[in-house]
Amino acid sequence: MxxxxxxxxxxxxxxxxxxxxxxxxxxxxxxxxxxxxxxxxxxxxxxxxxxxxxxxxxxxxxxxxxxxxxxxxxxxxxxxxxxxxxxxxxxxxxxxxxxxxxxxxxxxxxxxxxxxxxxxxxxxxxxxxxxxxxxxxxxxxxxxxxxxxxxxxxxxxxxxxxxxxxxxxxxxxxxxxxxxxxxxxxxxxxxxxxxxxxxxxxxxxxxxxxxxxxxxxxxxxxxxxxxxxxxxxxxxxxxxxxxxxxxxxxxxxxxxxxxxxxxxxxxxxxxxxDGEGASKFVEITVTGAQDDQDAFKVAMATANSPLVKTAIAGEDANWGRVVMAVGKSGAYADRDKLSIRFGDIVVAENGWRAPNYSEDDASAYMKNQNLVIGVDLGLGSGKATVWTCDLTYEYIRINADYRS
Amino acid sequence: MxxxxxxxxxxxxxxxxxxxxxxxxxxxxxxxxxxxxxxxxxxxxxxxxxxxxxxxxxxxxxxxxxxxxxxxxxxxxxxxxxxxxxxxxxxxxxxxxxxxxxxxxxxxxxxxxxxxxxxxxxxxxxxxxxxxxxxxxxxxxxxxxxxxxxxxxxxxxxxxxxxxxxxxxxxxxxxxxxxxxxxxxxxxxxxxxxxxxxxxxxxxxxxxxxxxxxxxxxxxxxxxxxxxxxxxxxxxxxxxxxxxxxxxxxxxxxxxxxxxxxxxxxxxxxxxxDGEGASKFVEITVTGAQDDQDAFKVAMATANSPLVKTAIAGEDANWGRVVMAVGKSGAYADRDKLSIRFGDIVVAENGWRAPNYSEDDASAYMKNQNLVIGVDLGLGSGKATVWTCDLTYEYIRINADYRS
The missing domain is CATH 3.60.70.12 (L-amino peptidase D-ALA esterase/amidase)
Incomplete structure (x- = not known):
C-alpha cells in the first residue's frame, strides 16, 4: 500500500x-x-x-x-x-x-x-x-x-x-x-x-x-x-x-x-x-443554522454524501450536490436563504448560483489537496465543522478486493 | 453507457x-x-x-x-x-x-x-x-x-x-x-x-x-x-x-x-x-426487531453501508460488515441474539460465526447476481425489507468523471 x-x-x-x-x-x-x-x-x-x-x-x-x-x-x-x-x-x-x-x-x-x-x-x-x-x-x-x-x-x-x-x-x-x-x-x-x-x-x-x-x-x-x-x-x-x-x-x-x-x-x-483511498482532505463548515444540532446534521449529510465525495474526487465544482445534501439532511433549511462557498468563492446564494460565479475559478479551486466547503443557512447562529475525505476508485479497490 | x-x-x-x-x-x-x-x-x-x-x-x-x-x-x-x-x-x-x-x-x-x-x-x-x-x-x-x-x-x-x-x-x-x-x-x-x-x-x-x-x-x-x-x-x-x-x-x-x-x-x-454502476441486486430482509421502525433502520443502515456494498461488489462474504451495520443503525440489538443469512446459508448466530459456516459455500453464493441478506435480531416481530445494489468502480467513474 x-x-x-x-x-x-x-x-x-x-x-x-x-x-x-x-x-x-x-x-x-x-x-x-x-x-x-x-x-x-x-x-x-x-x-x-x-x-x-x-x-x-x-x-x-x-x-x-x-x-x-x-x-x-x-x-x-x-x-x-x-x-x-x-x-x-x-x-x-x-x-x-x-x-x-x-x-x-x-x-x-x-x-x-x-x-x-x-x-x-x-x-x-x-x-x-x-x-x-x-x-x-x-x-x-x-x-x-x-x-x-x-x-x-x-x-x-x-x-x-x-x-x-x-x-x-x-x-x-x-x-x-x-x-x-x-x-x-x-x-x-x-x-x-x-x-x-x-x-x-x-x-x-x-x-x-x-x-x-x-x-x-x-x-x-x-x-x-x-x-x-x-x-x-x-x-x-x-x-x-x-x-x-x-x-x-x-x-x-x-x-x-x-x-x-x-x-x-x-x-x-x-x-x-489516512482515509481509505483519500486524495483530498475536506473541511465542511456550516453556519447560520437554527441550532448547532441542525448545523451538524447538514455538515455530516454533506460529508457522507457519496455524490459530494465523488465530485470532490473528480475535482468537479458540483455545488448542486451540496444543495442536495442540505436538502436531505433533515435540518430546517430555506432554499432561498442558503449560500455555499468553495474556499473563498461564493458559488451560490439567495436560492441560486451566485451572480459573479465563475466555473473556471471554482474548478481551479477544486484542484487543491485541502478544500473548505462552507454552507450558510442564513437562519440563526447554529454552527458545526466536520472533516472528511473524498471517495475514490481506491476506496472501492481496498474494500472490494480483499477482506480487511 | x-x-x-x-x-x-x-x-x-x-x-x-x-x-x-x-x-x-x-x-x-x-x-x-x-x-x-x-x-x-x-x-x-x-x-x-x-x-x-x-x-x-x-x-x-x-x-x-x-x-x-x-x-x-x-x-x-x-x-x-x-x-x-x-x-x-x-x-x-x-x-x-x-x-x-x-x-x-x-x-x-x-x-x-x-x-x-x-x-x-x-x-x-x-x-x-x-x-x-x-x-x-x-x-x-x-x-x-x-x-x-x-x-x-x-x-x-x-x-x-x-x-x-x-x-x-x-x-x-x-x-x-x-x-x-x-x-x-x-x-x-x-x-x-x-x-x-x-x-x-x-x-x-x-x-x-x-x-x-x-x-x-x-x-x-x-x-x-x-x-x-x-x-x-x-x-x-x-x-x-x-x-x-x-x-x-x-x-x-x-x-x-x-x-x-x-x-x-x-x-x-x-x-x-439501473443503480449507477450496479452489478448486483440485493434484497435485505430484517426480522425479529423490536418494531418495524427498528427493522427499517437496520435494513437501511446495511443497504447504505459503503463497506457492505463494496464487499458485495467484490463477492466477499464479509458478514462482519453486516454486524457493523446492525451496530451503527441506532436500532436496539443484542449481539448474542443476532443471526445473519446470505441466501439460505446461516453465516452467524448466537453472537458468533455459525458452527457449520463454510467460507466456500458463502463465497460461492456471493457470485450470484441477485442476493438476499437476512438479518434476524431475535427480539420481537418487527420486520422490513429493502432493496439496493452494490458499490462499484463504475459508480465512482460515473460520478467523479463528469457532471450529471
Whole structure:
C-alpha cells in the first residue's frame, strides 16, 4: 500500500511522558514480519479515562473497558492492543480472549486486572488467537521503555498507510505539562462518541471525574466530527492516561483542556488524512443554522454524501450536490436563504448560483489537496465543522478486493 | 453507457390505458439527438394524486405540484416532463420556468393551469432554458397518441441505462382494470416519501382521497424501501392518474391496491437495477426487531453501508460488515441474539460465526447476481425489507468523471 498523499511529511517527534513505558512485539495474530501488539504501562498514581463506540455490536474488549472505566485508579495500569483481529462478534470466545489477556498482563506485571485495558482491531467475526499474544507478554514486559511510543503507533496499524502521533507541551504554574497521543484508523470511520483506537498520555495530575468530563466534551468536537465512509466501527476506543509525574494539578485548568483539544483534533485529522483511498482532505463548515444540532446534521449529510465525495474526487465544482445534501439532511433549511462557498468563492446564494460565479475559478479551486466547503443557512447562529475525505476508485479497490 | 447487467431482457409490452395520450419531442434542453420532453394528457374525469420528495431544497416543479395536488379534479389534465436539467435551486428563475411551462400547456391544450403538473430532472443549479420546451408544446399536443407510453419512458431518462415500465391488469366486477407506469432514476436514490420521476396511469375510477391514501401507503412499502447511494433527490415525484375509463369504481377495493403495489414495486426494483454502476441486486430482509421502525433502520443502515456494498461488489462474504451495520443503525440489538443469512446459508448466530459456516459455500453464493441478506435480531416481530445494489468502480467513474 502506498502512503496516503495526504500524510504528514514525517512522524512527529513525540516527547517522553514521565510515568509511561511502551513495548511492542510480533505475535503473528494475522500479519507476518511486523509488530502487531503494543503494551503501555502507566505508573502508580495515573488516572485513566476513556470514551467508546456506541455501536450495539461492540466488541468484548470495548465492553470490558467500559466496565472498568472509572472503577479504580489504584496502582499501576496497563493497555494492551493487538492489530489484525478485532475480537468483535466472537461470542463467548471473545470474552474468554479478553479475560485471558487481562489475566496474563495482570499476573506478569503484578497489577490489578481492573487496571488492564485491552483493544483489538482488524477483521470482525474471526476468533482471536489470543494465545499468540499471551505468549509474548513476558517479552513485552521485559522490553518496556519510556521512549517506545513511535513503535507503538506502528504496531496498532491495520489498513493505515502511516502511523499517527501528535503532542503538545504547555506551561502551568511555571512548569511544563506534556501531552502525547497515537491513533490508528482509516476505514469504518464515522465515530459515535469515540473512534478507532486512540491512546493519549500526559504527565498532568488530574482526577478521574475532571479528566473524563474533558475527554467526553472534546470528543464531540474532534473525533465525533470526522467521517471517512459513514460506517461506525465495533471497536472504537479512546483511552487517556494522566500519570501526574509533572506534579502539576490541571484540574479545572482551561489551558490543559485547550491543549488536549489540539492533540485530539490533530490525531482525528490524521485519521481522515489516512482515509481509505483519500486524495483530498475536506473541511465542511456550516453556519447560520437554527441550532448547532441542525448545523451538524447538514455538515455530516454533506460529508457522507457519496455524490459530494465523488465530485470532490473528480475535482468537479458540483455545488448542486451540496444543495442536495442540505436538502436531505433533515435540518430546517430555506432554499432561498442558503449560500455555499468553495474556499473563498461564493458559488451560490439567495436560492441560486451566485451572480459573479465563475466555473473556471471554482474548478481551479477544486484542484487543491485541502478544500473548505462552507454552507450558510442564513437562519440563526447554529454552527458545526466536520472533516472528511473524498471517495475514490481506491476506496472501492481496498474494500472490494480483499477482506480487511 | 452500456446497459446495466441487471436490466430486464426487454421493455415490457404496456397496455393502452384508455383516457391517456402521450407525446415526446427533442427540445435540446441539454441532450442532443434524443427526445428529452414528454407530455401526457389525461381525459376529463381523471383523478390525479402524487407523492413528493421531502427534501428541504426541493425544486420549483415539486413545490408547484404539491400546491396543486388535490386542488381540483375538473377537466382534462396534463403532465409535462423534461430531462437534462432539474430546475432545482434556480431561485426565482425556477418559478418563472414552471409558470411558463404550465401557462404554455394550459393555453395550447385549453385546460386549467391547476391541472398541469411539471417535472424536471437532470443537473441542479443551472437555469432551465424553458423556452426550448415551450417552443415544442404545439408539436407535442399535435402528436398526442394513446400508444406513446414507451417513447415517453425513454424521453425522461438521464443517466438511466434502460427505460423502466411495468403494468398489470386485474378483473373487478367482471371487468378489466389496467395499471401501467413508467419511471426514471439511477443515482441520487434514497427516496424520502417519494422517488425520482414515476408516472402511473390506470383506467380505474377512484376519488382523490382514496387514491392519494393508497399511493402514500404503498410508497412506504416500495419506493421508500430502495436506496442506491443514500442520497435524496431534490426532484422526486410520483404522479398517478386514474382516468375512470374502465367504468369500474375501485374505491376501497383491496385487489386494486394490491395490483398498484405490484406495479410500484416492479418499477422501484427497476430503478435499483439501473443503480449507477450496479452489478448486483440485493434484497435485505430484517426480522425479529423490536418494531418495524427498528427493522427499517437496520435494513437501511446495511443497504447504505459503503463497506457492505463494496464487499458485495467484490463477492466477499464479509458478514462482519453486516454486524457493523446492525451496530451503527441506532436500532436496539443484542449481539448474542443476532443471526445473519446470505441466501439460505446461516453465516452467524448466537453472537458468533455459525458452527457449520463454510467460507466456500458463502463465497460461492456471493457470485450470484441477485442476493438476499437476512438479518434476524431475535427480539420481537418487527420486520422490513429493502432493496439496493452494490458499490462499484463504475459508480465512482460515473460520478467523479463528469457532471450529471
Amino acid at each position: 502506498p502512503v496516503s498523499p495526504l500524510a504528514p511529511a514525517a512522524f512527529p517527534d513525540l516527547p517522553v511522558i514521565d510515568g509511561v513505558r511502551f513495548a511492542t512485539a510480533m505475535a503473528g495474530v494475522k500479519y507476518k514480519n511486523r509488530t502487531d501488539v503494543m503494551l503501555a504501562e502507566l505508573a502508580e498514581g495515573s488516572t485513566i479515562a476513556g470514551v467508546f463506540t456506541r455501536s450495539a455490536t461492540r466488541s468484548a474488549n470495548v465492553l470490558d473497558c467500559q466496565a472498568k472505566n472509572g472503577k479504580t485508579q489504584a496502582g499501576r495500569a496497563a493497555i494492551i492492543v493487538n492489530s489484525g483481529n478485532s475480537n468483535a462478534f466472537t461470542g463467548g470466545r471473545g470474552v474468554e480472549a479478553v479475560d485471558a489477556l487481562c489475566a496474563g498482563v495482570a499476573e506478569q506485571m503484578g497489577i490489578d486486572a481492573d487496571r488492564v485495558f485491552t483493544s483489538s482491531t482488524g477483521v470482525i467475526g474471526e476468533p482471536l488467537p489470543y494465545e499468540r499474544i499471551t505468549a509474548k507478554i513476558g517479552e513485552l514486559v521485559d522490553n518496556l521503555d519510556p521512549v517506545g511510543i513511535a513503535p507503538a503507533a506502528k504496531a496498532i496499524m491495520t489498513t493505515d498507510t502511516f502511523p499517527k502521533g501528535a503532542s503538545t507541551t504547555i506551561t502551568v504554574d511555571g512548569k511544563p505539562v506534556k501531552i502525547a497521543g497515537i491513533a490508528k484508523g482509516s476505514g469504518m470511520i464515522a465515530p459515535d462518541m469515540a473512534t478507532m483506537l486512540v491512546y493519549i498520555f500526559t504527565d498532568a495530575k488530574i482526577g478521574y471525574d475532571a479528566l473524563q468530563q474533558a475527554l467526553s466534551q472534546l470528543t464531540d468536537r474532534t473525533f465525533n466530527c470526522i467521517t471517512v465512509d459513514s460506517d461506525t466501527s465495533t471497536s472504537d476506543t479512546l483511552l487517556i492516561g494522566a500519570t501526574g509525574a509533572s506534579g502539576v494539578d490541571v484540574t479545572g485548568n482551561d489551558d490543559f483542556v485547550a491543549a488536549l483539544h489540539d492533540v485530539m483534533l490533530d490525531l482525528s485529522h490524521q485519521v481522515v488524512r | 452500456p446497459v446495466s447487467p441487471l436490466a430486464p431482457a426487454a421493455f415490457p409490452d404496456l397496455p393502452v390505458i384508455d383516457g391517456v395520450r402521450f407525446a415526446t419531442a427533442m427540445a435540446g434542453v441539454k441532450y442532443k439527438n434524443r427526445t428529452d420532453v414528454m407530455l401526457a394528457e389525461l381525459a376529463e374525469g381523471s383523478t390525479i394524486a402524487g407523492v413528493f420528495t421531502r427534501s428541504a431544497t426541493r425544486s420549483a416543479n415539486v413545490l408547484d405540484c404539491q400546491a396543486k395536488n388535490g386542488k381540483t379534479q375538473a377537466g382534462r389534465a396534463a403532465i409535462i416532463v423534461n430531462s437534462g436539467n432539474s430546475n432545482a435551486f434556480t431561485g426565482g428563475r425556477g418559478v418563472e420556468a414552471v409558470d411558463a411551462l404550465c401557462a404554455g400547456v394550459a393555453e395550447q391544450m385549453g385546460i386549467d393551469a391547476d391541472r398541469v403538473f411539471t417535472s424536471s430532472t437532470g443537473v441542479i443549479g443551472e437555469p432551465l432554458p424553458y423556452e426550448r420546451i415551450t417552443a415544442k408544446i404545439g408539436e407535442l399536443v399535435d402528436n398526442l397518441d394513446p400508444v406513446g407510453i414507451a417513447p415517453a419512458a425513454k424521453a425522461i431518462m438521464t443517466t438511466d441505462t434502460f427505460p423502466k415500465g411495468a403494468s398489470t391488469t386485474i378483473t373487478v366486477d367482471g371487468k378489466p382494470v389496467k395499471i401501467a407506469g413508467i419511471a426514471k432514476g439511477s443515482g441520487m436514490i434514497a427516496p424520502d416519501m417519494a422517488t425520482m420521476l414515476v408516472y402511473i396511469f390506470t383506467d380505474a375510477k377512484i376519488g382523490y382521497d382514496a387514491l392519494q391514501q393508497a399511493l402514500s401507503q404503498l410508497t412506504d412499502r416500495t419506493f421508500n424501501c430502495i436506496t442506491v447511494d443514500s442520497d435524496t433527490s431534490t426532484s422526486d415525484t410520483l404522479l398517478i392518474g386514474a382516468t375512470g375509463a374502465s367504468g369500474v369504481d375501485v374505491t376501497g377495493n383491496d385487489d386494486f391496491v394490491a395490483a398498484l403495489h405490484d406495479v410500484m414495486l416492479d418499477l422501484s426494483h427497476q430503478v435499483v437495477r
